Amino acid sequence: xxxxxxxxxxxxxxxxxxxxxxxxxxxxxxxxxxxxxxxxxxxxxxxxxxxxxxxxxxxxxxxxxxxxxxxxxxxxxxxxxxxxxxxxxxxxxxxxxxxxxxxxxxxxxxxxxxxxxxxxxxxxxxxxxxxxxxxxxxxxxxxxxxxxxxxxxxxxxxxxxxxxxxxxxxxxxxxxxxxxxxxxxxxxxxxxxxxxxxxxxxxxxxxxxxxxxxxxxxxxxxxxxxxxxxxxxxxxxxxxxxxxxxxxxxxxxxxxxxxxxxxxxxxxxxxxxxxxxxxxxx
Numbered sequence: 001x002x003x004x005x006x007x008x009x010x011x012x013x014x015x016x017x018x019x020x021x022x023x024x025x026x027x028x029x030x031x032x033x034x035x036x037x038x039x040x041x042x043x044x045x046x047x048x049x050x051x052x053x054x055x056x057x058x059x060x061x062x063x064x065x066x067x068x069x070x071x072x073x074x075x076x077x078x079x080x081x082x083x084x085x086x087x088x089x090x091x092x093x094x095x096x097x098x099x100x101x102x103x104x105x106x107x108x109x110x111x112x113x114x115x116x117x118x119x120x121x122x123x124x125x126x127x128x129x130x131x132x133x134x135x136x137x138x139x140x141x142x143x144x145x146x147x148x149x150x151x152x153x154x155x156x157x158x159x160x161x162x163x164x165x166x167x168x169x170x171x172x173x174x175x176x177x178x179x180x181x182x183x184x185x186x187x188x189x190x191x192x193x194x195x196x197x198x199x200x201x202x203x204x205x206x207x208x209x210x211x212x213x214x215x216x217x218x219x220x221x222x223x224x225x226x227x228x229x230x231x232x233x234x235x236x237x238x239x240x241x242x243x244x245x246x247x248x249x250x251x252x253x254x255x256x257x258x259x260x261x262x263x264x265x266x267x268x269x270x271x272x273x274x275x276x277x278x279x280x281x282x
């Protein structure tokens with residue numbers, strides 16, 4: 001008698017015969033374990049694929065670029081948990097670019113390989129500590145410098161703006177880092193504003209006495225950058241270091257993969273980096 005049949009006779013489930021989790025069931029576990037009330041209005045929804053498809057593997061990533069999707073498919077990871085949009089705008093609305101060849105190629109690849117893409121943005125930021133900030137704090141090795149009151153403030157050993165920027169560039173392997181402010185200014189108080197939180201958020205952070213230099217993802221050059229330039233001209237000790245959107249958040253999705261492994265079992269889970277899109281000539 002075959003082993004699987006024998007096990008069934010004695011009432012023991014065979015692992016090989018166990019039903020795989022569907023994408024919908026995985027997301028339900030994520031929602032349960034995030035620890036925040038789920039919003040009715042959110043971008044954290046399925047973007048492609050059938051949610052009732054059995055999951056062969058999970059890939060977390062900053063953004064579901066075609067390159068990331070290709071690597072996920074090659075590795076057998078059919079559920080992609082992405083932090084940012086898949087189709088080039090915040091709401092993943094494609095009405096303005098229907099018929100575009102690049103969009104068509106991306107959709108065709110997704111359909112061919114049966115991929116399911118789900119976004120994890122709003123609630124990953126709402127979690128306490130913020131999932132992105134926690135991952136970035138670990139990547140920077142700044143856990144001991146973090147404020148116990150706010151998860152995006154740090155007090156670091158005194159250094160200069162220029163030296164801090166160089167350290168960040170090396171640590172995070174940044175190719176296109178930009179800085180506004182006095183290179184020689186001495187700093188200890190650092191604020192962190194990942195992603196594209198906007199100039200209003202940047203300026204409010206820079207107004208605070210607890211922030212001498214702000215680490216930001218990206219910002220409009222005519223807003224945040226000019227505010228800092230005016231602050232310097234007014235004699236105020238302020239600077240901003242623009243890490244780049246991807247660089248400022250990607251480690252948060254690497255942490256997400258580790259977090260998922262604490263409550264999801266039976267399927268492989270891995271982080272697939274999207275990587276910084278920018279480069280500068282030597």
